[in-house]
Amino acid sequence: MEKSPVIIALDLPSQQEAENFLDRFQGAEKPFIKIGYQLFYRVGPTWVREKKEQGYSIFLDLKLHDIPNTVQKGVSSLLELGIDFLTIHAAGGSEMIRAAREVIDQAQSNLQLLAVTQLTSTDQTMLNNELGIPGTIAESVVNYALLAEKAGAHGVICSAQEAKSIKKSTSGSFLAVTPGIRLAGTDVQDQKRVMTPALAIENGADYLVVGRPITQAADPVAVYQGILEQI
Numbered sequence: 001m002e003k004s005p006v007i008i009a010l011d012l013p014s015q016q017e018a019e020n021f022l023d024r025f026q027g028a029e030k031p032f033i034k035i036g037y038q039l040f041y042r043v044g045p046t047w048v049r050e051k052k053e054q055g056y057s058i059f060l061d062l063k064l065h066d067i068p069n070t071v072q073k074g075v076s077s078l079l080e081l082g083i084d085f086l087t088i089h090a091a092g093g094s095e096m097i098r099a100a101r102e103v104i105d106q107a108q109s110n111l112q113l114l115a116v117t118q119l120t121s122t123d124q125t126m127l128n129n130e131l132g133i134p135g136t137i138a139e140s141v142v143n144y145a146l147l148a149e150k151a152g153a154h155g156v157i158c159s160a161q162e163a164k165s166i167k168k169s170t171s172g173s174f175l176a177v178t179p180g181i182r183l184a185g186t187d188v189q190d191q192k193r194v195m196t197p198a199l200a201i202e203n204g205a206d207y208l209v210v211g212r213p214i215t216q217a218a219d220p221v222a223v224y225q226g227i228l229e230q231i
């Protein structure tokens with residue numbers, strides 16, 4: 001079955017709230033959900049496996065970053081959950097990414113490994129003065145995307161603004177998954193580089209990650225379906 005191009009960031013504080021939210025989608029097709037630190041550290045792997053078995057597509061956003069052997073063993077454990085997408089930090093280097101990909105291939109899994117390039121919280125001063133990386137954020141993002149692709153990642157997480165240059169620099173099948181999506185005329189909250197769903201797709205995004213515009217809506221299902229229609 002074709003996966004939905006809209007991934008709902010399930011940034012909720014408890015299993016109960018996550019269940020209540022998902023219950024609203026009863027009758028509709030099960031959405032593609034992103035589970036990050038907040039929920040994963042509360043619900044644990046058992047809940048993730050259960051959701052997968054119930055038919056949800058799952059993006060586990062754990063942003064792995066450690067020595068290659070440790071990351072490889074971690075991915076190996078996560079493979080048992082049957083998840084669809086998993087994040088890893090490109091900053092961990094090619095050997096680490098390759099080690100993660102190796103174990104995915106060995107298991108003949110369809111898990112898509114997505115590299116995080118520069119976090120959207122990193123600004124130019126931090127990049128140059130704290131991290132010691134020369135050049136612009138845009139250059140560093142493309143650099144990391146190329147490194148990630150060469151090492152075996154299936155795609156990257158990037159802002160919709162960066163999607164176009166990443167798609168241009170990488171192969172056609174390399175995925176651009178973009179958070180920072182906001183509906184026209186709504187609050188951008190703490191996101192800095194936002195784009196509407198339609199524009200993000202136009203810029204080359206393959207999947208959109210949408211959190212609060214859906215989770216905090218009075219009618220989340222209507223907003224979710226509205227976004228699907230827009231793209």
Ligand code: C5P
Nearest residue numbers: 009011119120179180209210211212213
């Ligand atoms: O609520 P909102 O739509 O801003 O949620 C976006 C989601 O994407 C959050 O889970 C956030 O952690 C994640 N994310 C992001 N920017 C990145 C990487 C991940 O907003 N660079």
